[in-house]
Amino acid sequence: xxxxxxxxxxxxxxxxxxxxxxxxxxxxxxxxxxxxxxxxxxxxxxxxxxxxxxxxxxxxxxxxxxxxxxxxxxxxxxxxxxxxxxxxxxxxxxxxxxxxxxxxxxxxxxxxxxxxxxxxxxxxxxxxxxxxxxxxxxxxxxxxxxxxxxxxxxxxxxxxxxxxxxxxxxxxxxxxxxxxxxxxxxxxxxxxxxxxxxxxxxxxxxxxxxxxxxxxxxxxxxxxxxxxxxxxxxxxxxxxxxxxxxxxxxxxxxxxxxxxxxxxxxxxxxxxxxxxxxxxxxxxxxxxxxxxxxxxxxxxxxxxxxxxxxxxxxxxxxxxxxxxxxxxxxxxxxxxxxx
Numbered sequence: 001x002x003x004x005x006x007x008x009x010x011x012x013x014x015x016x017x018x019x020x021x022x023x024x025x026x027x028x029x030x031x032x033x034x035x036x037x038x039x040x041x042x043x044x045x046x047x048x049x050x051x052x053x054x055x056x057x058x059x060x061x062x063x064x065x066x067x068x069x070x071x072x073x074x075x076x077x078x079x080x081x082x083x084x085x086x087x088x089x090x091x092x093x094x095x096x097x098x099x100x101x102x103x104x105x106x107x108x109x110x111x112x113x114x115x116x117x118x119x120x121x122x123x124x125x126x127x128x129x130x131x132x133x134x135x136x137x138x139x140x141x142x143x144x145x146x147x148x149x150x151x152x153x154x155x156x157x158x159x160x161x162x163x164x165x166x167x168x169x170x171x172x173x174x175x176x177x178x179x180x181x182x183x184x185x186x187x188x189x190x191x192x193x194x195x196x197x198x199x200x201x202x203x204x205x206x207x208x209x210x211x212x213x214x215x216x217x218x219x220x221x222x223x224x225x226x227x228x229x230x231x232x233x234x235x236x237x238x239x240x241x242x243x244x245x246x247x248x249x250x251x252x253x254x255x256x257x258x259x260x261x262x263x264x265x266x267x268x269x270x271x272x273x274x275x276x277x278x279x280x281x282x283x284x285x286x287x288x289x290x291x292x293x294x295x296x297x298x299x300x301x302x303x304x305x306x307x308x309x310x311x312x313x314x315x316x317x318x319x320x321x322x323x324x325x326x327x328x329x330x331x332x333x334x335x336x337x338x339x
Contacts, residue, residue, distance in 0.1 A: 257319020
């Protein structure tokens, strides 16, 4: 519901900032919370004639690398004229005195988002197949973007990316953990011993799955926009593919707080998704078990971060109370993928 009051969003301050920045407004702003605290806070903003999407970090328990809206703005700006559909950026505000944190505003993209299992149930088998084909095609297109040509050559350091990912998520675990875990240590030690000696380099999304895309209103096989770019960087494309596959694990429903679209049994299996990507991209999925284990490790830490914010009373909205239950399952799956 569109209202004039939201936690984490001072609409009068936003309205004053936009007017000072030369953004045309028609009447007072109203807002609706779309996503509250599992990642960045996301709001649908409207006036009497226009619509936008605003994203800002959660109110607590955040790290710059995990909630970097400035990075998101830079990437979507660079991808405007590629084969990867993104929302048109409007403005970036890095002045935290405006809303208490940096934020971005982008144009609203009309379309449909498949968030829940019931959304998938409404589709035919042919529609699901077309949707999966479109998702895989766009992921392959992203990994084929010449990041130097679009001005993203300094976005990250592809060399050593996988090793840094292992260390980054281990440090994040220490930052947000609400318990000790022997499996975290076991999985971390195994991953550090199995790092591939050679990896490819591309733009990676860092959080690619069906509900981080907007599908065309009349055609689920066409992506209108890929969203949630705050984890994107330059790195190994196979980390994107493995993470997309790991999100299919049923325990991810506990992270989402409801039966999710991407965990629906009607969608392709993990093996099928991986095979589709290999066929569409021409990439060989070398060291696949390692990439799957790394992805399970990452999702376990993400789930623990949500659990940490929930326990601290810093989440906005419902559906956060069981995220912590998924952590042991993801860690066990990560270890199991290496055996």
